Amino acid sequence: MSQRALILIEGASNAPLYVQAARHLDLHPITLSADPAQYDYLAAEIGETIPVDTNDLNALMRECSQLRSTFDIAGITSSRESVYATVGKLCRHFGLPGPDPASVEQCCNKFTQRQLLGQAGVPIPAYRVATNATEVDSAAAEIGLPVVLKPVVGIGSSGVRLCRTVYEVAEHTRHLLGGTHIWQSSSPRVLVEEFAQGQYYTADIMGGHVIGIGTGDFGHLPHFVYREYSFPAPLTAEEHARIVEIALRSLRALGLGWGPANIELRWTKRGPVVIEVNPRLAGTPDPQLVQLAYGVNLVDEHIKLVIGEECDLRAWHSRTASARFLAPDRDGMLEGIVGASRAAAIPGVAEVKMYVHPKTPIVRKGDYRDLIGHVIAASPNRDQTAALLEKAVDLVSWTITPFRT
Template sequence: MERRALIMVEGTRSNGLPYIQAAQRLGLHPITLSADPAQYDYLAAENIEAIRVDTDNLDALIHECSRLRETYDIAGITSARESVYATAGKLCRYFDLPGPNPASIERCCNKFTQRQLLSEAGVPIPAFRVAANVTDVKNSAAEIGLPVILKPVVGIGSSGVRLCRTVEELAEHTTYLLGGTHIWRSAPRILVEEFAQGPYYSADTMGNEVIAIGAADFDRMPHFVFREFTFPAPLTNDEHKRIAGLSLSCLQALGLGWGPANIEFRWTKRGPVVIEVNPRIPAAPTPKLVQLACGIDLVTEHIKLVIGEEWGLRRRHSYTAAARFLVPDRDGTLDWIDGHSRAAAVSGVAEVRLYVKPQTPIIRKGDDGDCIGYVIASSPSSTRTEAILQCAVDLISWSITPFPTLGEQEQSATPNLYAPAEVAADKR
């Protein structure tokens, strides 16, 4: 009998392994197709079958999947990575398998097109303009009024996203985005957006059902790196209904009634405003938080949908789950990180995850990649969960030695019997 296989197009640092493990629990044989399988360390660690193929080439992917069908019963094809999720949808259509509408995914992944569709549907969103050059950015910011947010029209993980409060910050970030430093996957186009101020919330959906709504706050501005995430969000019944209803309006406007989606909001003076709609399950640790909070495993239920099996979205319990992100406050070389084992042993801690090892260079870019790990705690009480989380985080410490300045590099190249002692920055 042929083995049932789940084809994963690419992976991710955070959700790749959970998809692999969920597939295995469902009795599936996971196979990852990737342009560079070595970038996902969990594939080798878990002895997962991986095949090198150009995942930007649909014909090459069709050829590889056709070859695999000679050996396996391909039960489904999907991806945890937004940039290739539309391609996975195209493969599903080619092989007559359940999957998302590729056109809807592509429209949603273009932030400018997404906002046009939401605006046409009457969904409240921040004022926005699209810019292709310095002059466009300056004029758009003047029309909207500072402060504004600049972000690439296509991108994920807050890469290239910055709050610009002054003309100087606007010029600085425009130069960064258009000056060759930022890596673009498509033609450079910048979204200039009104800064919608207020508490941040996000809704996770599956099909046309709102599964959970969480709340978060951010680390230091002007970037948008998460500091903490909590499920469920502390909302009144009316606030919950408004966000849930607006979430469903977004799905309808964007044609996203199949599979998972994540909708981000700010609760402003005029109520909830949609910041962004992501046509996928959000990155870790959100799936774990949702599962701890209400008992629904988003990854597993997504795979069930992908392979045509009946899913289950029934809430099993009601806990408070929260994650604290470990974010360094400086660049340099990570000398050591310690205390994660003690933190994991704290009663009520569900997971402690580190993305880095000693001697790793730390280069902050103001995006999700700045996070070097996280801690998750859960309990029946929000107060208790926060206390557990703080206790665990306090046990983790690290040391970062700043990179040498140009002068220090020149000095170190010359023998010096009186070289200054190494300076280390500790987080305790």
């Protein structure tokens, strides 16, 4: 009898969790990647990697067809948003459960997403789309400063900036359209939108069921680099119900009823406003926080859906889990990191993870790439978790030597 395999297309921050979960579910993980060497975790995990052009759907179909002669392909998935629509197409081709590729594609285009949400009456910020500096200036004037400028296609807050003045709008427009920003699409377009001010919330969803609602904050503006996340968010029953209702309306508007989704919101003067809908599982450390807070393993349950098995989304307990992201305050050469092992040894600290190694050059870009690690703690209540997290973070330090000029 052929061994059951799970095909993973490329990887992302959650990819090691998918490899581990596949093994836990007695599946043989096979990663198809244009450059398998970019994933350090694959060298330490039991699995298989195959180089293939993941931008070529036909090449992926051929590779999967060849693998079927050796393995029983139980499912195909990915933790990377940029290939998730391709995953849907592969699943349809091979008759496997998966996301609707058309829904994923329209959701990944922030302008199209805004249009569909607005048509469905979902509360969103005022917005315009622009293709040149003149259109950006006009859109900012119509909406009114401050505004947020972002690429129509992109992830991880890359290219996203709050602009409070006309000068800042012009400066960031030059960055986006002047050749500095690396675009993920062939037709660069800028989304100009109202700055929705208020507390940030995130809803993690699986198969149309809201598993948990978390809250978080960011580092210093004008960039949106995460500082801290916590589950569950301190909400009244009415506030929780409003966020759930808007989250599910968003999914219906975008045709995202299958599998995982993550919705980001701000609670403004007019209530919850949807900032973005992500048609996939949120990145690390969201899944770890949800598991610690509720007892639901989102990665395991996603894979169960992928291979056609029934998933269990019941919360098994209620705790408070929080993550603090570690971010440098300067550019330079990272000489060393100390205290991580001591922080990890504190009872209640679930994980201390560094993303970079000593002798790594640090060049901050104002997005997710600025983060060099995180600390996760969990306990029965919010105050205890906050104290644990602060104690652990205080033990971790690093040295950065400025670049020679």
